[in-house]
Amino acid sequence: MTSPEASDSKPSGRKTFLYAALTAVGTLLFVAAAGEFVLRQQRVAIEDSEKLEKGLFSYDPQLGWRLQANWAGKHRHHDFNVTYQTGADGFRGRLRKSAQRTAIIGDSFTFGFGVGPGQAFTALLDAADRKRAYRNFGVPSYSTDQEVLLIEQLLPRYRPGTVLLAVYLGDDLADNMRPYPLRLDNAKPYFEPSSTGLELRNVPVPRQRKPSSEQRVDLHKVILAGSGVRPGFWKGMLGESETTRRLGLNQSKKIDLGDHFQRNQVLPLALFQALVRRARAATGGQDANLGLILLPGPDFVQDPDGIGAQYQDHLRQAIVAWARAEALPALDAAEELRRRYQNGTHGDYYENEGHLTAQGHSAVAKLLAPWINANFAAKGKTN
DSSP states (O other), X not given: OOOHHHHHHSOOHHHHHHHHHHHHHHHHHHHHHXXXXXXXXXXXXXXXXXXXXXXXXXXXTTTEEEEOTTOEEEEEETTEEEEEEBOTTSSBSOOOSSSEEEEEEESHHXXXXXXXXXXXXXXXXXXXXXXXXXXXXXXXXXXXXXXXXXXXXXXXXXXOSEEEEEEETTTHHHHHTOSSOTTOSSOOOEEEEETTEEEEESOSOOOOOOOHHHHTOOHHHHHHTXXXXXXXXXXXXXXXXXXXXXXXXOXXXXXXXXXXXXXXXXXXXXXXXXXXXXHHHHHHHTTOEEEEEEEOOHHHHHOTTSHHHHHHHHHHHHHHHHHHHTTOOEEEHHHHHHHHHHTXXXXXXXXXXXXXXXXXXXXXXXXXXXXXXXXXOOOSOOO
């Protein structure tokens, strides 16, 4: 008969198995946590890798900021290392003489953040079309309100026959509602609807940086306001995991926000429509045509069930339907870029930085060229 002392000195097989299992789980959790820590440190290093040489931007009391004339410098990031150069008029690229003029107005996606000389879609169009001269009037971080004011400034000077307003679906409409862009600390002009039309506010644009109350606001807070949507426990724990992102396991589980956006985006869409009507009146007064280009962010293309993609899709469909009713030409590049991705063509966006790559700009240019020829007769003053 085995004594109690002998029994206690030898663990049972069940206890041994439990101990080994707990040890294995603990080891796996430790390894996973250590791996996640390393990957997150790499992510921080990637985000901190961006360095844009000083001097590209200067203060403007009417627009908030503008590009500095005759500037040249480097923009470095983990994803790219490129050079930008502006001309004597403070815009990227050049304007060919003795050609019909097409002006493309937009933000950093139009400017060509992350791509070198001759690689932005405006430059590609200009190189391929000998009948028209395309000029890049993109200014990083501009929203539609600033772009409309810029159009009004440019028209008398450049007298283009066609003006194309590039709309970044990611945050342009949200920024139109605010005195400070969501992703920038600098103040900007904005418009408020009134009984007599649009009232321009915040001009002269103050030089004060964004207050702390504004710094706490991000795009998701703005577009989810009033929806009651909160990330679930595992989404909060794993949704931002760098490990799941690297493994491609961070695709969103769809929470249908269609009804919410129908309510939440009424005012931003109404303001956007009023701004485009103002731009159309300005271009029409100069005998120029106006068209819209809808450009998506990478989340629309790569994560179609995500919150950002649903938001952009709602705006996209609403703008396309409204433009059709207004007989206003609008190119929906968003749907085609998503189709390319779903068909296996990846690499249109930088993996970490998020702007269009040279490949992405080429894809947009190939979409634009036949659309422009089909919708806009050559017109405008030549030199």
